[in-house]
Amino acid sequence: MNTIKQNIKKVARPIYHKVVPEKVRARRAARLNRSLEYETWITMLEANENYDEKFEYNPKISILVPVYNVLDRHLIPCIESVLNQVYTNWELCLADDCSSWDSVRETLAKYEGNEKIKIVYRTENGHISRCTNSALEIATGEFVAFMDCDDVLRPNALYEVVKKLNEDSNLDFIYSDEDKIDDDGFNRHMPHFKPDWSPDTLMSHMYTCHFGVYRRSIANEIGGLRAGYEGAQDYDFTLRFTEKTNNIAHIDKILYHWRERKESTALDPSAKPYIFEAAKKSKEDALERRGLKANLEMVDIMYQYRVNYISQTNPLVSVIIPSKDNYKVLKRCIETLYEITRYRNFEVILVDNGSNDENKKLYQGLSDKYKFKYVYEKMDFNFSRMCNIGAREAKGEYYLFLNDDIEIINEEWLERMVGHAELEHVGAVGAKLLYPNSKLIQHIGVINIANGPVHAFAGLSDDNIYYFGRNKIDYNWLTVTAACLLVKASKFERVNGFNEEMPVTYNDVEFCFKLVEAGYYNVVRNDAILYHHESVSRGDDLLSKEKFNRLMSEQNHMYELHPEFKDKDPFYNSNLAQHAADFSYNMFKESKGKCTVSENIENFEICKKVINAIDRVYVGDKCVIEGWAFFNEKPYNGEIKIWLRSSEKSYIITTKRVYRSDLAIHFKRKVGADMSGFICEFDGVDAGKYDIYVCCKNKATRTKQHIVINK
Structure with missing residues (x-):
């Protein structure tokens, strides 16, 4: 509706012809294409997630949130995203930094009855470092996680962290991938798919950022966050923390949405120039602690200080x-x-x-x-x-x-x-x-x-x-x-x-x-x-x-x-392309793996509107069927299943989606055609010759192919 009103207003105004340079148009088109690609990636990768793994090790994680003069439409989604976590052994430690807005205290008061939420109200404004430390002081978890009061966690954020800790309980610091959301919280974009632990990259910039989870005993040992480093307080903290441990892991999943507000550095790094000096001071302190000499040089285009190390020995x-x-x-x-x-x-x-x-x-x-x-x-x-x-x-x-x-x-x-x-x-x-x-x-x-x-x-x-x-x-x-x-x-x-x-x-x-x-x-x-x-x-x-x-x-x-x-690079994220060198998105990451097989008790309507093609049928140590399909009425995409049918047996097999840019080109007017590819890998089917049906939206079409399975 808003879009319609905006268009009416535009028509009412005089029309001025403005020549847009070709390079500008190309950049705009590239940004739009990148955004659409990311939306497709989200659909493919996150649609098939499940969180049903049970853990032997279930540590408590304290989520530390400093709060100051934040709108309800930002604070409430932040708190609710913690309440909606799949993993349940957590506590939320909120510290209000003497907010001057009445709405903040009123909103926090609504959560005071929740036994998993702790709230401390500071009597004077101390800025973000002191405020976060107030939250740290009331934390009792084995681990602490930092979160801004206007950001949002994905439901599986803590689940994935604990999953990683069950792989290695000695880990002291875990960080994940992240993306941005706009002010209203709907448009996800600019994902940061990070490398595994990279100490020199961290000296270049605060790449670990969100979502960071740290062992609380070490956080207390180093004195929490330091006042005087506001704007880069988490950077200074992480530099000091990683001098105490090498037990560091990275989760290559988006677990955190960093909100872009008008005054936020997520939107514009130059919005808060004092951050540059705080980051510089953090690096200078790190160099002094480590006994290193270096010149710090501003890389203007990046809003970062480069560390130019000075040789200590002038070696041959x-x-x-x-x-x-x-x-x-x-x-x-x-x-x-x-x-x-x-x-x-x-x-x-x-x-x-x-x-x-x-x-x-x-x-x-x-x-x-x-x-x-x-x-x-x-x-x-x-x-x-x-x-x-x-x-x-x-x-x-x-x-x-x-x-x-x-x-x-x-x-x-x-x-x-x-x-x-x-x-x-x-x-x-x-x-x-x-x-x-x-x-x-x-x-x-x-x-x-x-x-x-x-x-x-x-x-x-x-x-x-x-x-x-x-x-x-x-x-x-x-x-x-x-x-x-x-x-x-x-x-x-x-x-x-x-x-x-x-x-x-x-x-x-x-x-x-x-x-x-x-x-x-x-x-x-x-x-x-x-x-x-x-x-x-x-x-x-x-x-x-x-x-x-x-x-x-x-x-x-x-x-x-x-x-x-083989097929692994610790310094190149698995969510990035495996067949290109431009750091585009890996559209095929989750396209393989066994699918669910069940004996069919569903009745599918036979219908010619399920448009499809079977590209490959393979039988070996497992069976594989690849192809594409969509239901030829809007909306086109539905859940795709394979129906195997013989005179004696009938099976339904789920599929995993595959991104198909060729279908987007061929079916230009069908929105979502690029998401119509599928692959299913399966076993557990009795021997026999089966006709292959492709099902979409509870409608099925028989294909011209069959599969012969010999046990």
Whole structure:
């Protein structure tokens, strides 16, 4: 109705023609498409959730909510979302910070009779840190959870936390994914699908945020929240808390809805500028506690302070460059390395696996000019072996593996990488690599998806901000490229260097896997920027069938060595795409798994309005039926079931939805057609030949296919 009124008003006004730039229109269209995709993702992922698991360990969780001058339409949904939790062993600790609005006290009074709700009324306003501590003082739970008074929990928030604690009862800190809701609470958007525990990412920004659950004994030990850090009080708290424990887990589900209000930082980070200074102070304190030296630099576009660590020891860095018959490219690399790099305590080891006589002389000439070590050993190309040879010849405390097609364009790049590599918990440090003479991204980190390891956001412009600043502030990644990789020599030796059984591809990925398995965290510094003239020397592995087969062979070998990383990347959320590198949504996450089978006692009306197609029928150790279906009357989507029918038996099998963009294109006018895909995997059906019916809205259509099941 409101929409109709608004449209009438618009018609009544004079019409002014305004030219909207094409880029602006494209951004608007992209935002709308992203919003529609997220709505689809919500429908697919959250529709099939169930919360019927019983737990042996049922700790009490105290939810701490500081309250101050909040509207009823925000406060009441907040409180009710706690009351509606599936998990029941909780208490809600509300602290009113001497609100001046009568409505706040009146609303809180309505909940005073609930035995699971505790309310403390402060006699003076102390701001959010002191107010939250007042809630902490009355908490009795083994764990405490922070919640803002205008936000909303999903019904399974505490259930999922306790489920995780039953997997590991030693956990001290658990955080989840989150999204935003607008002021009226209906429009969910901007989901933050977070990585697993990432200490360097946390030093970049408060990525864990909501929903955070902490062991109360440690929260009390560190003194709760600190006054004077308002706006970043939870950030300061989490930095201090994680210095006390490594028992940290992440739940890759949306459990918290952060409300966007006009004055909220959820809507506009610049709304409260004092937050920046509080975050800066939190980082400065953390650095002092940890005995580290660093400069804090404002990244304006991100409203965050970057931590630029200052080297404590000025160590010798051994720059190891594999190369063969590539003089012009190598010359540019060497010249820019020596002429531009400000950090001077480095040596170069050039490893040549068999250049021809002419190039060998040219290489030797470069070596004589710049006085670096030239190692010549004729052999088949094996990048791993060449790197290991260079390491054996190196004298440095740190090894920098550098492709000969790298061009140095920033004088501070190496000192920034060295400062970060000196951190005890850090494994490999990578740089941001751009395609030459451009702002196009070649490397800011590698994600390990179902298709195998790929460069995140490759080929996109670095002028834009991608997925919570992945290309602007420093993040932990599972893998960084050996085109420019810095690692401490002792850590390199600890994981036995590069695997020489992987001579061409994935050797750097496998090396980074080993570092993560050893307990280190790999990181990319987005302020160490270089040009990468990629594949000048070796060519593209995808253009040759022989090279592609070798690529896949080495990938398979890598996963055989590290099966825990097959289809798994701790630093890339499972809710993000597994077949793309742009951090779009994973529409297929919950599309597989066994479905419920029951003997049919329902009567379905046979009807031609159930439009469908069966794409695949498979019988093996389990049965699989895939396809799409919808009821050809508005609304089109209904619950899809498979009806198997023989002369003797009849079964109904539930399905899981599958996102089908092809159906959205084909059936343009049918809203919801993209949600009409399905898959069902099942067993427990007697042997026999069954006709396949597809059911939707209690109507069924017989398909042209059947399934033969042999027990």
